[in-house]
Amino acid sequence: MSTSLSHSAPESALPAIPETSKVAIVTAEWNAHITEALTKGAIDLLESRNVEYDVYHVPGAVELTYGAAQLLAHYDAIIVFGCVIRGGTPHFDYVCQSVTQGITKLNAEFDTPVIFGVLTVDNEQDALDRAGGKLGNKGTEAAEAAIKMIHFTCKVNEL
Template identity: 50%
Template structure:
């Protein structure tokens, strides 16, 4: 596996803009709360570390990953001033095809909301084979996907504002 020894959340090779001018929302799934809590903490810490103001970060919890695209839609409708929405969740493969349907629906839903509103809607959803892979990507040996989602939101908000 290409990522076996790599921390994917290393941003030393890239420039991250100042986040202070932008407004963000974070929608986080409550399902797999141990994992999604770590993703949320990583995203929030990164936004603040790069200058986002606490008053410019709106956080909402939703029951599961399936509800993330709906939450992003509601957030952008009720708060059109938002510059980006970060969607955080975790779907772990089980014994049925439910995993495939949920992952596909969430990925497509998040994409469609972003296109509809012409705003960055960030897919920070882990889709792992097992619990250990999720732990490894939520602050473990492969970094924190929440960190990555926050950096992506900052970069995309900046790109949209400066075009």
Template identity: 50%
Template sequence: MSSSHKNLSDFSHIQVASATDYKFGIVVSQWNSEVTGALLQGAYDKLIAQGAEDKNIEIIHVPGSYELISGSDILLRDSSFDAIISLGCVIQGETKHFDFICDAVAHGLSNVAIKYNKPVIFGVLTTDNLQQALDRSGGKHGNKGEEAAITAIQMAEISKKY
């Protein structure tokens, strides 16, 4: 089924572990705040719904998606975090800036995950336009922030087991 007809945040087909025993960091970009604010709310609400305590969720705001890399690195200097959720939104423009930023953020976040051997979740929307971003941040395609939270819980659980 194409994503144009599907809520991408439907997790009814999987069993998600409780988030009660985990500490999460959320790093969120201030750029495109209408979108990133909705992603943050979705991630936070999903973590709470899965049993995470507010005191075990640390949220920091960074200027843009590129800074998600440094923000994630800064949080992981505290080894008590079980997973980091990075939330941002990069919308295609008329220049190659979009390609450079998306590539750098993806590589940078994966490098931070490797550096600390901790899950760093890529919750960055990379869309052609604002409407696509709105559709994926609480609109007709669900909320990528919720998806990132579920992924963080699943990865924290896997890390705990192995």
């Protein structure tokens, strides 16, 4: 989910996935004006593809790992959304490291893909630009990644 000036792939470029596929979205309440915009971007794409989804909320970015871990057995993919804005203390680094390592561990240890939709930005404008602003909506890109990973998992299970 890297930032580039190109926007999301055309919807037609997304692979087909089973009609029974279900995605969980775990959204941090901290910086809700950003995380809800990311969530909306994901929902819009999932609905356009008729993919079933549920949305869950946790207090902040650190709690995203716990939220995702609780849902692993019930969904075909999980998307986590958070927004951590750099401040004047090392707190930014600790939160970013915690959520990054937590989601990486879930992806390494379990069979359900967890899509990292956490914005780690220098300022609020950077986040707004990525949550439906001039750089598109990273929430839409996260939903695209979830669909692609569900397709990938189906292909691997056919081996």
